[in-house]
Amino acid sequence: MSLLVTGIGELVTNDPALGRGPLGLLTDAAVVVADGGVAWTGPATAAPDADARMDLGGRAVVPGFVDSHAHLVFAGDRAEEFEARMSGARYDGGGIGTTVAATRAASDEELRGRLRGLVAEMRRQGTTTVEVKSGYGLTVEDEARSLRLAAEVTAETTFLGAHVVPSEYGGRSDAYVDLVTGPMLAACAPHARWADVFCEPGSPHAFDGDQARAVLAAGRAAGLGLRVHANQLTAGPGVQLAVDLGAASADHCTHLSAADVDALAGGTTVATLLPGVEFSTRSPYPDARRLLDAGATVALATDCNPGSCFTSSMAFCVALAVREMRMTPAEAVWAATAGGAAALRRTDVGHLAPGARADLAVLDAPSYRHLAYRPGVPLVRALELPG
Numbered sequence: 001m002s003l004l005v006t007g008i009g010e011l012v013t014n015d016p017a018l019g020r021g022p023l024g025l026l027t028d029a030a031v032v033v034a035d036g037g038v039a040w041t042g043p044a045t046a047a048p049d050a051d052a053r054m055d056l057g058g059r060a061v062v063p064g065f066v067d068s069h070a071h072l073v074f075a076g077d078r079a080e081e082f083e084a085r086m087s088g089a090r091y092d093g094g095g096i097g098t099t100v101a102a103t104r105a106a107s108d109e110e111l112r113g114r115l116r117g118l119v120a121e122m123r124r125q126g127t128t129t130v131e132v133k134s135g136y137g138l139t140v141e142d143e144a145r146s147l148r149l150a151a152e153v154t155a156e157t158t159f160l161g162a163h164v165v166p167s168e169y170g171g172r173s174d175a176y177v178d179l180v181t182g183p184m185l186a187a188c189a190p191h192a193r194w195a196d197v198f199c200e201p202g203s204p205h206a207f208d209g210d211q212a213r214a215v216l217a218a219g220r221a222a223g224l225g226l227r228v229h230a231n232q233l234t235a236g237p238g239v240q241l242a243v244d245l246g247a248a249s250a251d252h253c254t255h256l257s258a259a260d261v262d263a264l265a266g267g268t269t270v271a272t273l274l275p276g277v278e279f280s281t282r283s284p285y286p287d288a289r290r291l292l293d294a295g296a297t298v299a300l301a302t303d304c305n306p307g308s309c310f311t312s313s314m315a316f317c318v319a320l321a322v323r324e325m326r327m328t329p330a331e332a333v334w335a336a337t338a339g340g341a342a343a344l345r346r347t348d349v350g351h352l353a354p355g356a357r358a359d360l361a362v363l364d365a366p367s368y369r370h371l372a373y374r375p376g377v378p379l380v381r382a383l384e385l386p387g
């Protein structure tokens with residue numbers, strides 16, 4: 001059964017061969033969908049026949065957002081920590097322990113309900129692919145449980161046993177790194193595609209460069225791809241480590257040296273920016289222009305989590321990227337779709353050329369520019385296809 005989606009006033013394909021500019025932009029476009037995939041993309045006047053039709057009445061369509069960085073397996077709430085931060089308290093990652101305690105105490109059903117609720121909330125806002133990390137269990141059993149639950153909702157599961165050092169270890173600890181790289185990794189690797197680490201020598205709760213290297217090397221040896229929480233709170237070794245080890249993505253990139261920018265521009269590691277975190281921790285934003293002008297591949301993601309940034313809205317991140325990081329609307333939309341796909345090393349999402357998954361997001365607006373032009377307005381949703 002094929003479906004012709006027509007009445008697309010403006011279509012972002014992210015394929016320059018199909019339309020104008022890096023977004024591969026088409027006006028008065030159509031897409032044919034069959035078997036969950038895109039079968040044809042082009043001008044409506046040239047569209048082939050299909051078994052059924054859906055008319056979008058001139059709305060804009062973009063590829064579904066690819067949110068390549070999210071922490072969705074957790075229990076509890078940290079609204080009071082947010083309130084305190086807005087009154088001047090500093091963010092150093094220490095509040096994560098609160099979520100760890102709540103998550104360990106929660107039932108599978110409770111965690112599953114919250115997780116599925118957030119994935120549905122994302123979908124209603126146009127996100128069709130989401131990466132989900134563990135990292136609030138921090139015991140062998142609780143990390144494996146988090147990843148089993150995550151794997152129920154996404155193929156993009158990330159083992160983040162090295163999120164913070166749990167409080168029972170009393171601060172930075174090589175013994176905890178031994179647990180993460182040993183029995184915890186062994187229990188988690190079957191449920192994970194990626195390994196990640198919070199590399200932040202400036203935080204007493206996180207991991208220094210040598211520890212981060214050990215975590216990533218063990219993850220790679222277990223067959224996992226690599227991602228790194230890098231250079232969020234201070235300049236440090238995270239970005240260089242990510243590039244050296246061929247990680248798919250270095251995430252945050254808030255405090256970068258010239259050498260870090262050069263490394264990202266010269267390598268295959270995507271720079272994933274998470275401006276919702278800077279918004280929600282009232283911190284300086286990463287220098288997206290410097291990365292883009294140097295030639296780095298930039299992705300945008302939410303970092304949706306109960307502490308440093310509890311937004312699930314990629315459209316909000318696009319608006320922040322344009323307003324606060326001086327990305328153009330086109331650069332921001334590309335980063336939130338094709339950029340996210342690159343950060344997950346996926347070729348079947350983040351674009352709408354034939355062969356892609358039929359992940360369309362539709363705007364109640366005539367142009368993708370409205371994602372930044374109308375901040376906070378719920379304009380975009382995943383297009384639900386019949387069947």
Ligand SMILES: [Zn+2]
Nearest residue numbers: 069071229303
């Ligand atoms: Zn994160």
